[in-house]
Amino acid sequence: MDKAIEILxxxxxxxxxxxxxxxxxxxxSEEEVKNTMKSLxxxxxxxxxxxxxxxxxxxxxxxxxxxxxxxxxxxxxxFNKVAHRICQYEEVKSVSLISGTYDLSVxxxxxxxxxxALFVAERLAPIEGVLSTTTHFVLKRYKKDGVFYEExxxxxxxxxxx
Amino acid sequence: xxxxxxxxxxxxxxxxxGIRKFFDLVTNSKDIISLGVGxxxxxxxxxxxxxxxxxxxRGSTTYTSNLGLPELxxxxxxxLKTHYNLTYDPEKEIMVxxxxxxxxxxxxxxxxxxxxxxxxxxPSYVSYAPCVTLTRGIPVFVPTxxxxxxxxxxxxxxxxxxPKTKVxxxxxxxNPTGAIMKKEELEEIVNIIIEYDLLVISDEIYSELTYExxxxxxxxxxxxxxxxxLINGFSKAFAMTGWRLGYIAAEHGFIxxxxxxxxxxxxxxxxxxxxxxxKGIYQCEEDxxxxxxxxxxxxxxxxxxFREIGFDCFxxxxxxxxxxxxKKTGMTxxxxxxxxxKEEKVAxxxxxxxxxxxxxxxxxxxxxxxxxxxxxxxxxKHFAERIL
Numbered sequence: 001m002d003k004a005i006e007i008l009x010x011x012x013x014x015x016x017x018x019x020x021x022x023x024x025x026x027x028x029s030e031e032e033v034k035n036t037m038k039s040l041x042x043x044x045x046x047x048x049x050x051x052x053x054x055x056x057x058x059x060x061x062x063x064x065x066x067x068x069x070x071x072x073x074x075x076x077x078x079f080n081k082v083a084h085r086i087c088q089y090e091e092v093k094s095v096s097l098i099s100g101t102y103d104l105s106v107x108x109x110x111x112x113x114x115x116x117a118l119f120v121a122e123r124l125a126p127i128e129g130v131l132s133t134t135t136h137f138v139l140k141r142y143k144k145d146g147v148f149y150e151e152x153x154x155x156x157x158x159x160x161x162x
Numbered sequence: 163x164x165x166x167x168x169x170x171x172x173x174x175x176x177x178x179x180g181i182r183k184f185f186d187l188v189t190n191s192k193d194i195i196s197l198g199v200g201x202x203x204x205x206x207x208x209x210x211x212x213x214x215x216x217x218x219x220r221g222s223t224t225y226t227s228n229l230g231l232p233e234l235x236x237x238x239x240x241x242l243k244t245h246y247n248l249t250y251d252p253e254k255e256i257m258v259x260x261x262x263x264x265x266x267x268x269x270x271x272x273x274x275x276x277x278x279x280x281x282x283x284x285p286s287y288v289s290y291a292p293c294v295t296l297t298r299g300i301p302v303f304v305p306t307x308x309x310x311x312x313x314x315x316x317x318x319x320x321x322x323x324x325p326k327t328k329v330x331x332x333x334x335x336x337n338p339t340g341a342i343m344k345k346e347e348l349e350e351i352v353n354i355i356i357e358y359d360l361l362v363i364s365d366e367i368y369s370e371l372t373y374e375x376x377x378x379x380x381x382x383x384x385x386x387x388x389x390x391x392l393i394n395g396f397s398k399a400f401a402m403t404g405w406r407l408g409y410i411a412a413e414h415g416f417i418x419x420x421x422x423x424x425x426x427x428x429x430x431x432x433x434x435x436x437x438x439x440x441k442g443i444y445q446c447e448e449d450x451x452x453x454x455x456x457x458x459x460x461x462x463x464x465x466x467x468f469r470e471i472g473f474d475c476f477x478x479x480x481x482x483x484x485x486x487x488x489k490k491t492g493m494t495x496x497x498x499x500x501x502x503x504k505e506e507k508v509a510x511x512x513x514x515x516x517x518x519x520x521x522x523x524x525x526x527x528x529x530x531x532x533x534x535x536x537x538x539x540x541x542x543k544h545f546a547e548r549i550l
Contacts, residue, residue, distance in 0.1 A: 010459070014533050024466040025459045025532070159509055160185040160198035162288045162337075 003028060004036050008046065012145075015049035052145050064093075064109050064138040065116045067124065068102035070131040079103055082129040091119050102134070113137060176292045180515030184499065188509045195538045196509040200337060202401040202482070203529045206438075207449040210400060213441035214434050222433050228425040229417070230258025230409070231436045237443040238409050246369070246379045248392070254414040257421055258431045262367045262395040262408035264424075267293050269363045269391045269410065270329070272419040274299035279326040283314050284517025285485075286333045287365070302327070305519040308476050308487065312341035316350050323354070329361045332380060335368035338516045338525035339485040340461075340478020345378045352383050362390045367408070368481040370399035370450055373458045377480070381411070388413050396435075398481075399450050400442045405435040457482050460528040460535060467539040468526070471546045482529045485513065489522040491549050499524060501549075506541040 006026050010017055019037065023030040040046035055062040071082045079097055086106055087095050094107040106124070110116040116135070125133050141149045148154070166174075188194060205211075229235060235252035242248040250256050259265040266289060274280065276298040282290045283304045291301035304322050306312045319330070334343045355362060362380055369377040381390040395408030410420060424430075461478065468475040468486045475486040488498045495512035502508050510527075513520030528535060 010532075013531075014536075017532070017536075021463065021536075025463045027462065155196075155203065157199045157201055157203070158185070159188045159194065159196040160181060160511060161200040162179065162181050162515075 003032075004040060004045075007033060007036055008040070011046070011049070015051070052147055054141070054149055056141075056149075061111050062109055063111065063113055063116060064107065065113075065120075066136045066138065067106040067108060067120060068134040068136070069104040069106055069124070070101075070133075071103040072129050072131055073103075074129060082127060085127055086124065089119070089123060091116075172296060172298065176295055179288050181288060181511060184509075184511060184515065187500065188503060191503060191507065191509075194503065194507040194509050195534060195541065197526045197528070197530060197535070197538050198509040198511050199527050199529055200483075201403040201529065202398060202453065203531065204401040204453055206400065206402050206405070207442065207446045209445050209449075210402065210438045210442045214405075214438040217434050217437040222437060224433060226258075226430045226433050226436060228421055228430055229256070230431060231433070231440070234258055234436045234440050237440045238411070241443045242392075242394075242411060246377065246382055248379055248382055248387070248411065250411040251414075255417055256409060256411050257417050257424065258436060259395075259408045259410060259424065260428055260431050261397060261406045262365060262393050263289060264428065265393040265395070265408045265410045266290065266363065266365065267296075268420040268423055269393065269412075269416075270294055270297045270299065271423050272416065273329055273361060273363075273391075277326060278328040279324060281319070281322055281327060281330040281360075283318075283331065283333060283336075285312075285336075285338055285513060285520035285523070286331070286516055287337045288516060290331050290333070290365075299328075300326070303517060303519075305517070306339070306341070307519070308523075312336060312339040312476065312485070313343050313347050314351060316354055319351050319354050323358050323360075327358065327360060329363055330355060332362050332364040334364075334366070335372055335377070335480025337368065337481050338483050338511070338513065338520065338523075339476065340481045340483045341476075342372055342377070342480040343380075344375075345383075348378060348380050348383060352380070352386055355389060356385055360389070362386070364390050364392050366392065366394045368398050369394060371454060371457055371482060372480045373454070373461060374479055391416055396439050396442060399453075400439070400446060401453065402435070402439070402442070405432070405438065407431055407435040407439050457528065460530070460532055463532060464526065464528045464535050464539070467535070468542075471539070471543045472550050473546070482527055484526050484528065485520075485523050486526065487523055493549075495521055495524055502542070502545055505548075506545045508538050508541045508545075 007022055010022055019033045020030050023033045071079050073079055074081055083095050086092055091108050091110055093109050096105045098105045108116055120133055120135055235256045238256050239250050239252040242250055270293050274297045278299045279302045280294045280299050281304050282301045283306050294301040302322050304318050364380050381387045381392050392411040396402040465475050465477055465484055473486040478484055495514045499510055499512045511525040513523030
């Protein structure tokens with residue numbers, strides 16, 4: 001499993017590395033890398049090769065909200081049924097069961113705050129079993145997936161040193 | 163005012179650093195990817211930074227003993243024992259310095275009389291020869307060769323020894339070549355060192371960045387502890403370059419002599435850095451290992467990248483540099499680097515900045531993310547397609 005984790009770590013950092021490049025870095029053969037990745041994909045360990053975009057710097061408006069949801073657990077299903085229901089919406093980017101005051105943490109993306117507010121009022125809140133929602137809009141991102149969003153957090157070294 | 167006539171002859175005799183020249187060139191360029199840096203890209207591990215902050219918070223703002231905080235010397239003694247199986251008495255055989263740089267200067271000043279010869283392997287770090295000259299010693303270069311994996315061979319060594327030879331500087335793992343010297347290779351030169359009654363200043367600042375095996379200190383070989391001024395520090399292993407903290411381990415008599423200079427010229431290393439370093443030794447072993455593993459991945463990646471482009475590239479086993487040959491381009495190192503910078507906006511350092519035998523090579527640092535290395539390699543490939 002160690003080699004698989006090494007490959008996953010590399011892909012998390014840069015999903016554009018080719019199998020050949022991964023082979024060079026890990027010392028595995030290209031064939032081994034290919035097979036390991038295939039098996040990880042088959043087992044749904046490796047789900048998707050993604051990117052991280054700072055939408056703020058583009059023309060597209062993207063608003064994100066983190067919504068805390070309280071749910072009445074259902075006999076035999078717990079929170080699963082409601083969680084699955086919420087997952088169906090395209091606007092919903094992530095759904096997690098959390099400990100503490102709330103039950104589900106839902107990340108929603110939209111073009112405007114109003115759009116998200118309407119989504120919560122008209123789609124999310126009325127779902128049977130949802131007791132309450134608390135919406136937090138993301139105002140600014142500082143860091144995500146280990147990457148700093150702000151300038152100046154980058155390389156502070158002199159460009160050439162002995 | 164004509165300041166020039168007041169400057170001492172010895173200072174005037176020292177040539178300006180080749181890196182400095184290139185630095186000025188690079189600073190005036192925009193959008194460059196630099197693979198020219200000689201320091202880690204990691205920030206100092208948080209535990210160490212926090213201890214620095216706490217030390218200030220506690221009001222620890224005083225001088226320390228000239229030799230350094232006793233607790234830090236105990237920690238260093240522990241580190242040398244556990245990592246390299248070296249035994250040094252923290253009370254008498256260890257002193258803390260302002261980086262390994264001060265340590266090099268102290269060692270040379272404590273040992274050299276006018277005209278004493280110091281063997282300096284090259285290519286190597288830019289400071290050795292100027293520090294020898296400033297001490298009125300004479301640097302005698304020992305060229306190393308790619309054919310011999312850039313190590314010092316017994317023949318190299320013997321051919322440069324004269325009755326005036328007093329000290330050998332041993333800079334392994336090496337900046338800029340990334341070469342290391344294995345135990346057998348060290349053993350081969352030890353006999354000569356003892357036979358000719360030489361001392362060794364062993365600059366082991368990159369010791370923790372040794373891949374495919376552990377670093378062996380020459381001081382751990384029979385008969386060598388007493389002849390070795392061991393220099394190391396926190397800059398590379400703990401990613402603490404800006405804290406300026408190094409140390410020397412040596413016979414008590416040598417430490418005393420060096421401490422004499424140290425107490426008059428610098429008093430002590432900064433206390434904040436000293437406290438932080440103690441934390442580093444006891445609590446950041448995992449960080450060191452993690453950083454080393456990361457460098458190792460990049461090392462394989464970049465060596466392979468250069469070879470695929472078509473450059474001959476020696477396989478380095480230490481530090482965080484590769485030293486590919488650019489001889490087949492027909493250009494000098496300087497020409498190559500200037501052209502690469504101008505046409506593809508990638509900064510690497512000409513090999514001759516580290517001594518004449520570095521001509522025909524370039525030093526490329528891999529203290530950068532894989533992503534950055536990848537982008538730089540794409541540009542270098544583009545460049546090579548035109549010139550190879």
